[in-house]
Amino acid sequence: MSMVKLTKTEKRIAFRQKVLDLAGANIMRCYQCGECSGGCPESAVMDLLPNQVIHKIQLGDESVLDTNTFWICSSCLICSARCPKGIDIAKVMESLREISLRAKKSYVTLEALTKEELEELPQIALISSFKKQTS
Amino acid sequence: MTEKIAYYPGCTAKSYAKYMDLTAREVMKKFDIELVELTRWTCCGTFFGLAEDNLTSQLAPMRNMIRTREDGFTDLTTTCSMCYNTLKRANILIQNDEEKASRLNAFMYEEEDYEGDVRVWHLLELLLEKVDIAGIAKKIVNPLKGLKVAPYYGCTLLRPKEVTIDKNPEKPTILSDLIFALGAEAVETPYMTECCGSYLTVKDKHLVADRTNRIIGSAARREADLLVVSCPLCQFNLDRRQKEARELNSALPEIPVVYFTQLMALALGVDVKELGFHEHYVDPTPVLRKRKLLGTPMKVPVKVKK
Numbered sequence: 001m002s003m004v005k006l007t008k009t010e011k012r013i014a015f016r017q018k019v020l021d022l023a024g025a026n027i028m029r030c031y032q033c034g035e036c037s038g039g040c041p042e043s044a045v046m047d048l049l050p051n052q053v054i055h056k057i058q059l060g061d062e063s064v065l066d067t068n069t070f071w072i073c074s075s076c077l078i079c080s081a082r083c084p085k086g087i088d089i090a091k092v093m094e095s096l097r098e099i100s101l102r103a104k105k106s107y108v109t110l111e112a113l114t115k116e117e118l119e120e121l122p123q124i125a126l127i128s129s130f131k132k133q134t135s
Numbered sequence: 136m137t138e139k140i141a142y143y144p145g146c147t148a149k150s151y152a153k154y155m156d157l158t159a160r161e162v163m164k165k166f167d168i169e170l171v172e173l174t175r176w177t178c179c180g181t182f183f184g185l186a187e188d189n190l191t192s193q194l195a196p197m198r199n200m201i202r203t204r205e206d207g208f209t210d211l212t213t214t215c216s217m218c219y220n221t222l223k224r225a226n227i228l229i230q231n232d233e234e235k236a237s238r239l240n241a242f243m244y245e246e247e248d249y250e251g252d253v254r255v256w257h258l259l260e261l262l263l264e265k266v267d268i269a270g271i272a273k274k275i276v277n278p279l280k281g282l283k284v285a286p287y288y289g290c291t292l293l294r295p296k297e298v299t300i301d302k303n304p305e306k307p308t309i310l311s312d313l314i315f316a317l318g319a320e321a322v323e324t325p326y327m328t329e330c331c332g333s334y335l336t337v338k339d340k341h342l343v344a345d346r347t348n349r350i351i352g353s354a355a356r357r358e359a360d361l362l363v364v365s366c367p368l369c370q371f372n373l374d375r376r377q378k379e380a381r382e383l384n385s386a387l388p389e390i391p392v393v394y395f396t397q398l399m400a401l402a403l404g405v406d407v408k409e410l411g412f413h414e415h416y417v418d419p420t421p422v423l424r425k426r427k428l429l430g431t432p433m434k435v436p437v438k439v440k441k
Contacts, residue, residue, distance in 0.1 A: 022186050041329050045342060072342070075182060076330030077294035081304065094185035108338045120375070121337060122151035124217060124368045128181040129337035131192070 012060025019057050022095030029085040030054045036079035036089045042072050050079055050089055057092065070096040071107045071133060097132060107133040140261070141208035142170035143199055145218040145367075146178055152215070152367035154411025158396040159214045159258055165274055165403045166266045170212070173202045181217055181334075183224040190239055196225035197239055200253045201246050212256040214396060216366035220291035223255040223298045257292065259309065259365065259395060260300040271316045276404040278318025281426045284398065285322045285359035285390075286310030287350065289369045290330050304328070310363060313395060317402040324353040331372040343372050344379035348387055351377060355388045360422045362392045370394065374416045391419035401428065 020027060030051070037049035047067035048056070056064045064070075070093040079089040100107075108129055118126075148156035163170050176199050184192025199222060203211045213219050229236045230251035240248045256264070262271065286307075293304040301307035307328065311321035331350065332343030350373060354362055364370050374392040381387050397410045407429055412419050423429050 022188060024187065041346065042332075042335075042342060072335065072339070074330055074333035074335050075185070076290040076333065078290075078330070081294050081296065088185075091185045091187075095187075098186045098189065113337070117337075122147045122367055122371050124145075124147040124151070124181060124215070125334055125336050125371060127146070127178060128217070128334035128368070131180065131182055132334060133338065 015062050016060040019095050022098055023091040026087050027057055035082050039078040039082050046072050065100055101135040104135050106135045137167050137169050139169045139171050141203045141211045142172050143176055143211055143213040145215040147367040155214055155394040155396055158400040161405050162396050162399045174206055175202050179218045179221045183221045193225045193239055196222045201249050203253045210254045212258050212261050214258045216291040219257040220298055226251055226255050227297055257300050268312050268316050275402045277402050279402050279428055280318050282319040283322045283360045284314045284319045285324050285354040285362045286327055287362050287364045288328050289366050322357045322359040326350045326353050331369045336372050340379055343376050344383055347373055347376040348380040348384050351390050354390055361419055363395050363398055365395050389417045391417040393419055
């Protein structure tokens with residue numbers, strides 16, 4: 001299958017490849033219908049909409065790592081369930097989280113939580129947040 | 136004869152959601168099914184790890200499967216939707232990906248090899264399979280007449296499609312079927328399959344408060360008396376975060392959020408004192424009293440201890 005070459009710089013190709021490796025290779029199929037962003041319950045507070053993130057990844061643009069989109073994603077899988085091209089968008093978000101976390105960038109730190117919060121929150125909330133948002 | 140099935144409570148079922156656990160056991164007893172808690176169990180990992188190259192998050196759910204086999208069971212059930220999702224997806228991965236399964240087995244060389252031969256059930260799914268909806272309706276002694284209940288599925292019971300407990304994940308009906316079987320009226324809302332904000336409640340609770348405002352608000356507009364859930368995190372977000380939601384929208388009415396097991400236990404005649412309603416942020420007791428579902432001796436038969 002031949003593909004349009006969206007980017008030529010090595011750094012961009014390497015970043016794109018990293019995401020493709022972590023999330024599966026079908027990101028390039030995205031044709032920007034916006035179904036993911038339409039269904040996403042949190043898209044209103046995201047810096048970039050999920051479909052914009054996918055586009056940036058196709059272009060190998062590392063600036064997606066500076067957005068809050070993938071930290072706000074709570075893996076509810078609405079986007080993945082509805083994507084007409086079968087892209088697992090939640091998995092793409094997870095791959096961006098993994099890339100950030102492996103570079104020791106955390107979104108949540110245990111020290112930042114107050115005693116009251118720690119007492120109030122159930123384990124299920126703390127464990128899942130630490131799993132997804134701390135390195 | 137009482138049927139025995141392996142039971143995985145999950146961490147939160149032992150603390151915040153202990154009444155989910157206790158009522159689940161009571162409910163299953165009424166249908167002659169005994170939930171046998173695994174002799175040893177660990178955290179399920181809360182979320183199925185999605186990254187292709189990271190197998191470590193599959194170890195925890197897999198160990199629980201191995202414990203199930205060690206206890207001599209082939210079926211495992213849990214009430215928590217998140218545990219169900221994580222355990223079931225890890226199990227499917229082991230069944231379908233030989234290479235990953237053998238790497239996981241090699242890593243846990245001190246354990247027996249596991250091939251994915253445990254069947255994972257959500258408690259509701261198990262009930263519908265073993266008892267079915269008519270069988271549930273037959274055992275009701277305190278029909279929840281006049282009670283309007285909004286089902287709330289959340290994410291992990293329905294998505295992805297490999298693990299869904301309803302054949303139509305975009306428009307599920309299984310909780311509504313249950314609500315009708317208990318004698319109550321189901322009030323479906325457009326938010327019933329949308330995320331409650333999940334773990335964002337730790338760092339971005341204002342986002343969760345906004346979700347809670349929408350979800351509770353849409354149930355209130357449809358005049359629901361209470362919301363029914365099967366996940367402790369949904370329960371926390373929709374119940375406790377009503378406090379923060381009311382800061383966003385002072386007109387938001389208080390709607391209690393209960394586990395489906397609590398509601399079933401009430402309809403099956405378990406004493407209301409054992410349902411743990413006092414631990415809820417929004418107490419369900421006033422609305423249940425208003426609907427005359429509490430303590431009317433004509434409806435709730437006195438338990439006879441043998």
